[in-house]
Amino acid sequence: MNQKPRIIRLGLAQPDVIVGDFAGNYNKLLRVLDDARRQKVDLTVFPELVICGYPPEDLLLKPQFIERNVQYLNKLVQASVGLDVIAGFVESDTYLYNAAAVIHDGKLIATSRKIFLPNYGVFDEERYFKPGADCSVYVIGGVKVGLSICEDIWHSNNPVASLAKAGAEVIVNISASPYHYGKTKERVALLTSQARQNSVIMVYNNMVGGQDELVFDGHSLVLDAQGEILARGKQFEEDFVVVDVDLDTVANRPFQEKENLSQGLTQRSWTVGLTKVSEAFSESEKPSLALRVNEEYSPDGEIYNALVLGTRDYIVKNAFRKVVLGLSGGVDSSLVATIAVDALGKDSVIGVSMPSRFSSPGSQTDAILLAQNLGIKFFSLPIDDTFQSYLDNMAGIFDGSETDTTEENLQARIRGNLVMALSNKFGWMALPTGNKSEMATGYATLYGDMAGGFAILKDVPKTLVYKLVAYRNLLAGYDIIPQSVIIKPPSAELRYNQLDTDSLPPYEVLDLILKAYVEDDETVEEMVALGMDEEVVRMVVRLVDGSEYKRRQAPPGIKITTRAFGRDRRLPITNKFHGNF
Amino acid sequence: MNQKPRIIRLGLAQPDVIVGDFAGNYNKLLRVLDDARRQKVDLTVFPELVICGYPPEDLLLKPQFIERNVQYLNKLVQASVGLDVIAGFVESDTYLYNAAAVIHDGKLIATSRKIFLPNYGVFDEERYFKPGADCSVYVIGGVKVGLSICEDIWHSNNPVASLAKAGAEVIVNISASPYHYGKTKERVALLTSQARQNSVIMVYNNMVGGQDELVFDGHSLVLDAQGEILARGKQFEEDFVVVDVDLDTVANRPFQEKENLSQGLTQRSWTVGLTKVSEAFSESEKPSLALRVNEEYSPDGEIYNALVLGTRDYIVKNAFRKVVLGLSGGVDSSLVATIAVDALGKDSVIGVSMPSRFSSPGSQTDAILLAQNLGIKFFSLPIDDTFQSYLDNMAGIFDGSETDTTEENLQARIRGNLVMALSNKFGWMALPTGNKSEMATGYATLYGDMAGGFAILKDVPKTLVYKLVAYRNLLAGYDIIPQSVIIKPPSAELRYNQLDTDSLPPYEVLDLILKAYVEDDETVEEMVALGMDEEVVRMVVRLVDGSEYKRRQAPPGIKITTRAFGRDRRLPITNKFHGNF
DSSP: OOOOOOEEEEEEEEOOOOTTOHHHHHHHHHHHHHHHHHTTOSEEEOOTTTTTOSOOGGGGGOHHHHHHHHHHHHHHHHTTTTOEEEEEEEEEESEEEEEEEEEETTEEEEEEEOSSOOOSTTOOGGGTBOOOSOOOEEEETTEEEEEEETHHHHSTTOSHHHHHHTTOSEEEEEEOOBOOTTHHHHHHHHHHHHHHHHTOEEEEEEOEEEETTEEEEBOOEEEOTTSOEEEEOOBSSOEEEEEEEEGGGSOOOOOOTTOBOSTTOBOOEEEESSOOOBOOOOTTTSOOOHHHHHOOOOHHHHHHHHHHHHHHHHHHHTTOOOEEEEOOSSHHHHHHHHHHHHHHOGGGEEEEEOOOTTOOHHHHHHHHHHHHHHTOEEEEOOOHHHHHHHHHHHHHHHTTOOOOHHHHHHHHHHHHHHHHHHHHHHOOEEOOOOOHHHHHHTOSOTTTTTOSSOBTTTTOOHHHHHHHHHHHHHHHTSOSSOHHHHHSOOOOOSSTTOOGGGTSOOHHHHHHHHIIIIITOOOHHHHHHTTOOHHHHHHHHHHHHHTHHHHHTSOOBOOOSSSOSBTTBOOOSSOOOOSOO | OOOOOOEEEEEEEEOOOOTTOHHHHHHHHHHHHHHHHHTTOSEEEOOTTTTTOSOOGGGGGOHHHHHHHHHHHHHHHHTTTTOEEEEEEEEEESEEEEEEEEEETTEEEEEEEOSSOOOSTTOOGGGTBOOOSOOOEEEETTEEEEEEETHHHHSTTOSHHHHHHTTOSEEEEEEOOBOOTTHHHHHHHHHHHHHHHHTOEEEEEEOEEEETTEEEEBOOEEEOTTSOEEEEOOBSSOEEEEEEEEGGGSOOOOOOTTOBOSTTOBOOEEEESOOOOBOOOOTTTSOOOHHHHHOOOOHHHHHHHHHHHHHHHHHHHTTOOOEEEEOOSSHHHHHHHHHHHHHHOGGGEEEEEOOOTTOOHHHHHHHHHHHHHHTOEEEEOOOHHHHHHHHHHHHHHHTTOOOOHHHHHHHHHHHHHHHHHHHHHHOOEEOOOOOHHHHHHTOSOTTTTTOSSOBTTTTOOHHHHHHHHHHHHHHHTSOSSOHHHHHSOOOOOSSTTOOGGGTSOOHHHHHHHHIIIIITOOOHHHHHHTTOOHHHHHHHHHHHHHTHHHHHTSOOBOOOSSSOSBTTBOOOSSOOOOSOO
C-alpha cells in the first residue's frame, strides 16, 4: 500500500538575545513564532537559556531574576498556541536547572534538564545548577524526538546512543556554544559521527551573538541519518532555518517504554498532542537551502567575522553609539579601526593620532591614509608639550636616574588619558588596540595603550593580525589597510629607532611559544623538544608569568582561541611556580 | 586498678605558605617537624593543600605542577621519621583530589579525599577536583582519629556524626578557610556544637597568610568533647599550637569495623604504627596555653589585622620592598598609609601630595601632618601645569562643550600617571586608596585614583574606614591619623567646593543599601520594606549595576566582607537586568 512520505518541518531559531533583557528577548521569540506559523513549521527550536540569555553568571543568584525568567517562559508558552516549541530556560525547583521546555499548543508539556554541566574553561555551570538525572524521548507530532542540552552531546558519556536505542528518530540539541577557531569543524565532525553511528537525524541549534568576552556563532545544523548536512544556519547572524526532514530515511525504531538506559539515565516518553505529520509540500512552498548548505567562511574570514560580531554586540548592547581609538599608523590599530567600521559603520568611528618626538613621519601619514580609506573622522593631538610638563614636574625626583621604560610608559599613559578624555566628553567608547602577543608578554602599558572599554584583539596573536589584515584587504579588493602599514617593522615608537624585536623574539617565533605555553600548557622541556630555543622559551615563560598582574586589569576582549586570557585561564598573581623547569 | 590518663599531644601548624613555592613551603614544614620532635608531639597537623599553597587555581591544570606537589609530599613523608603527621596535598589518580596524607614514621600510610568541594563564592574546586567517596577513622598512636577537609564539616551532610559513630574520639579538620568579618564566631559556634553533639574532640587546623585577594586567618582551634576551647592558634600569624588532650574526657567508643555510614559514606580503619600514648608531662614540660585561649581581637581590630596581613603578604610575596601612594589629606589615603606602615614599616612607605587649584590648604597640611606622624618619606608634585597642558591641547576639540566630569577624571588620571611613574622608576608598588563604597557606585576614576597594584580598601565600606581609623588611633594612644582628617566632609576636590554628597547619599545611608544589595542580593522592594528610601535605593542600584565595567579593570584587593567584588561576585558587564523592580 502506497504511503505518503513522513516529513517533519523543523524550524531552528538562532536569535541574538541579551542577558537579562527578558522583554526584548521575548519580543524576538514572538516574531519567530509568527514566522513559524506562516511557514507551517512542525517543531520550532530555540537555543539554551534563550529566555534569559547566556551566560547569566551570578544574576542566577538573584531570586527575582529566576522569577522573571519563569514569567517570560510562561508568556512564551501562552504565545505558542498551534505550535510545538522547544526553548531553553532556568527551571527552579528547590535547586536551579539548565532546562529545556517542551511546549505544545499553548501548554507546557514537560521540561528536560541538562545532565552534564560544564565547569571548565569559561564555564561555571556547577556554581549555579544541579545536573538533570535523565534525558527523554518525546513524541512530538508523531515524531520521536530525543532532547539534549549543549554539553550533553559533547560528554564522553553522552546519551545520544541511549536516546536512539530508546526510539528517538530525531535528536535535538539546544546550545549556547561559544566560538573559538576550529570549533565549527569539531561540531560537524561530532554531529556527523553521532548521526551515522546511531542512524538518527541530528538537530543542532546554537545561539548567536556577542556577550562580553564570548561570541556565539549560530551555525545551527541539521544532519540526516547518514551524517549529510541538510541545513545550516547562518554563522554570526540571526537566522531562522526551516527545513523539511524525511523521517523514512531513519530506521523506524520500536518505541521502548521505560527502557533503562546506560550511564544511569532513565528514559521517559511523552505524547505531545496529536499526531500531525506534515503533508508533502509543493515545490513553491519548500524552502530552498541549497545555497546555505554550501556557505562557509575561510578560517581567517570566520575569525574576522567573529570579531566584528563580538565588537558590534558589545558596543551596541552596552548602549554606545560611537568609538574612539588612537591610530598610530601601526597594523594593530589599523585592524581595530577597520573591524570597528565593519561593525558599526564609518560614521561611528573616530581616529586620533597622538604623535610624539619619537613618531616617524611615515606613521602619521599611514594613519591619515587609513582614515581616508575607511572614511572615518580623524584628528591629531600631539603629546610632546604634556610629556615635557610631566618631565619638568618630576625632574627633581628623577634627578640622577637613568631614562628607562618609565618615560616610555608615560607617553603611552598620556595617550590613554587623551583618548579617555574624548570618551568622557563625547560618550565614545575607547578601544585599545593591543594584541594577544602583547597581552601575554606584558609588552603593553597599563593605563596607557591598554586603556579602554573593549580590547578587540586581546585574544588575537600578532601573526594572526597580519592574516586578518590580508583577508580584509582581499575582501576590499585593494589595500584598504595600506601596504606601508603592513611592511614596516613593528615598533612602539616610544624612543628613537625602537623595534619590538629589541624586547621580544620575532613574532613568528613568539606566537608558536605562546600557543604551546598558554593554550596547551606545555612545559619548557616539551617546547624545547618541539625544537624551540630553550633560552627564548624561558624568557617568554618568564614574561608571561610576570605579566599576570597587568592582564588582571585589562579590559574585556573577544575569545577566539581555545584559551583566552580572563576567566578562561585563572592564574594567581602571587605565584612562585613557573613553567620553566 | 589505677590507670595512667590517656593523653595525646597535638601539634597544629599554621604556616604562611606561598602558592607554587614548593621548596620554600617545604622548608617551613621541616622547621615545624623539628619543633614537633623537640616538644614530643604525638600528632602533627598541617593545613589543606599546604604542600602547594591555596588556592592554586589553574596551576592545577599544569601536569608538572601536580608532579612537583607529589615530589614534595614524598620529601615530607621521608622527613617524618619518628612522627605521625597529617598534611594536605593534591592527590593525582586519573583525576585530581584535594587530599590529606596520613604519615607515620617516614611512611605514607593512607590518603583521605575531600568529599564536599566548594564551588560558590570565591571557590572553584569542582573546576579541578573530583569529590572523595568516603571518610575514614585512623588509629593513630592508639587514638581513633576521624579525618575531614575544610568544607566537609560545613556541609549540611557533614560526616562528623558518622565519624563519631564509627568510633572517632578526635575529629581533625584541615582547612584553608578565607577570612571574612564574623567568620571566627561562625567557626567557633559550628565546632562547639559538633563537639558537644557528638562528644568528640574537634581539632580545627587553618592556614594563615594572604594570597592575592584572600586572607587566611589561622586561628586554629582545639575543643574538648564539651565544646570548651582547649587551645587556639594565633590569628593572622604563623603559629605551632601544641596542646595535651585528655582522651578520658571522651566516651571511649567501641570501634565498629566496616560500619556503613550515612550519606553513602563508608568507613575504613587504619592502624597507624604502634600505640604510643604520651606519658603525662611534668608541669615544666606542659605548654601553657591559658593566655592564647583568651586572646581575641575586637571586631574592628580583627578586620584591621586582616588588612595588614593581606597587604604585607601581597607586597612581600610579589617581591616588592616599598610602596608609594597619593596622600590627599583624606581619610581613605590616610588609612591606607597607616596600614602600609603597620605591614611594611615606615621606611617602606612613600607618600606624595599632588595638589591642584581645587585642593584645600587644609588637605595639604593634613597630608604633611599624617606623614610626620607615620614618619614616612613625603614629597609634593603639583599637577596644575600638566592639567593646563592637557586642556590647551584639547581646547579646539572641546570648544563649545561644557566643563564636566571629563576635567575631573583628567586630574585623577594625571595623579595616577605620576604615581605610576614613581612606581616604574623606583620599583615601588603603587597603592590606590579607594574604598568599597566608591568601587560599588563607580565614584572613582578608572586609570586615575583606581590605578595601582593592590587596593587595600577595595572591600572596606566608607563607614568601616572611619571605624578602622578610630581603632588605630585608640591603639596609638593619640590621633596618629589627625582629627582634622576625620571630621572634614568627604570630598574628591576635583572642582571648587565639591562634596561626595553632591553625587552620593550620605555614607551611613549608602553603605546600608550596598550591604543589602551587593552582599545580600536584596531586591529594591525588600530594601524599601526595610525602611530605605525607594528613590535613593533605585539610584544606588543603578550606580552599582552601571559600574561593573570599572570594577572589571580594578586592581585586586583584600576580601573582608561576605561578598567582595571580583571572583566572589561574577556579573556580566552586558546586562539588561537590574535589581530595580
